Amino acid sequence: MVRITCAGKSDIGRKRHNNEDALMIRPDFSFASIADGMGGAASGEVASAIFVRSAFQIFEKDGRQGEEGAAELVQRAFLLANETIWKEALDNQDLKDMGCTAELLTFEDQCYPLGHVGDSRTYLFRNGKLRRMTRDHSIIQDQLDKGFITPEEARTYALRNVITRTVGGVNETLAVDLIRGKGIPGDLFLLCSDGLSDMITEEKMVEILSLPLGLGEKAEWLVESANAAGGLDNITVALCIIDHITEDAL
Numbered sequence: 001m002v003r004i005t006c007a008g009k010s011d012i013g014r015k016r017h018n019n020e021d022a023l024m025i026r027p028d029f030s031f032a033s034i035a036d037g038m039g040g041a042a043s044g045e046v047a048s049a050i051f052v053r054s055a056f057q058i059f060e061k062d063g064r065q066g067e068e069g070a071a072e073l074v075q076r077a078f079l080l081a082n083e084t085i086w087k088e089a090l091d092n093q094d095l096k097d098m099g100c101t102a103e104l105l106t107f108e109d110q111c112y113p114l115g116h117v118g119d120s121r122t123y124l125f126r127n128g129k130l131r132r133m134t135r136d137h138s139i140i141q142d143q144l145d146k147g148f149i150t151p152e153e154a155r156t157y158a159l160r161n162v163i164t165r166t167v168g169g170v171n172e173t174l175a176v177d178l179i180r181g182k183g184i185p186g187d188l189f190l191l192c193s194d195g196l197s198d199m200i201t202e203e204k205m206v207e208i209l210s211l212p213l214g215l216g217e218k219a220e221w222l223v224e225s226a227n228a229a230g231g232l233d234n235i236t237v238a239l240c241i242i243d244h245i246t247e248d249a250l
Contacts, residue, residue, distance in 0.1 A: 002107045002183070002245050006032050007215035008238035011223045013195055014231030020044035021193050021236035022100075024052035029059040031106040032238040033077075036120050036193040038166065039098030047085050047100040047168050054081035055104055070108035071178060074115040077104055078167060078176045085168030099169025103134070103191040103238075107183065110245050116177040117167050121197050124181075125188040125209045130202055133179055137165035189240045192222075195233035199226035215239045 006027045012019040020037035022045070035051035037044030055077040064070045081102070089095045101118020114122055119136040135141060139162040143149045167174060188209060200222070208221045219237050226235045 002030070002109055003243045004030060004107055004240050005215060005243055006238065006240045007219050008032065008034075008191075008236070009216075009219040009223050010034075010236040011195075011227065011231075011234065013234050014227055016234055018042060018045060019234045020048055021195070021234040022048035022052045023236050023238060024056060025238055025240075026056065026059065027240075029056075029106075030108070031055065031059055031104065032189075032191060032240050033102065033104045034120060034191045034193060034236045034238050035100040035102040035167070036118065036195070036234070036236065037098065037100040038163075038169070039095065043089075043095040043098035044100065046088065046095055047098040048102075050084050050088065051081040051100050051102045051167055054084060059106070064108060067108050067111040067113065067180070070106050070111065071113035071180065074104050074106055074113045075176055075178060078102065078115050078117065078174060082167050082174040086172055089168065097170055099166035101137075101163065101193070102167050105189055105191060105238075105240060107240075107242070110182045110184070112181055112183050112189070114179040114181075116179060117165055117174065118163055120191070120193045122179075123190040123192075123202075123205065125190060125206070126184070126186070128206075128210065130206045130209070132202070133181075134177065137177075138163050183242045183245070185242050185244055187242045190222075191238040191240075193234060193236040195231075195235035196222060196226050196237055198233065199229040199231070199235070215241060 035048035037048035
């Protein structure tokens with residue numbers, strides 16, 4: 001089996017009046033989740049809260065059987081959240097069209113199923129190198145992939161905040177990116193809302209993740225750096241490190 005250590009922090013940032021992000025870290029169930037809500041009034045924070053609550057509900061209720069079982073739980077958590085957000089929005093006009101982006105990472109032996117929707121991100125920091133594991137579901141990412149704009153132009157692109165896939169929102173059906181891999185001791189995973197990735201570079205992330213600090217302190221430094229760069233949005237980070245994998249899991 002795998003043993004992990006987790007830490008996280010969610011912050012309102014310097015420009016927003018409320019925090020529409022949500023964070024849930026449950027090492028006892030071997031999962032971490034973040035969500036970034038969107039919608040009018042306070043509906044964004046309702047959607048993100050529904051997502052992390054749905055994840056906990058699935059993982060608390062149902063056991064798993066190996067990698068496939070863990071991947072199935074991730075998929076079911078997204079679908080439950082999507083259905084719940086849709087029902088809440090139908091029942092309450094004030095919550096119309098609410099939705100969220102989301103990351104959900106779990107561990108089963110040496111395997112890590114990761115679910116991803118939207119423009120929140122998950123990174124893997126291994127042997128001093130940072131690798132982005134997710135692809136943004138956004139207009140700007142589509143433009144980058146097609147070569148219509150450069151990464152430099154993307155920083156000031158007019159449609160940079162237009163998301164093409166969310167949990168809830170305007171589309172009743174949901175396609176979840178399910179990413180799988182095998183971890184090794186020392187692997188450090190960073191889940192973050194765009195309030196972090198829009199504010200600091202990946203080079204800055206590497207600098208902070210390389211510091212000889214505990215996970216909680218690294219999470220604090222990441223958030224503080226995003227705020228120092230302007231803090232234009234809510235900022236949420238979750239960090240999970242693989243401490244140990246038993247020989248029977250290898």
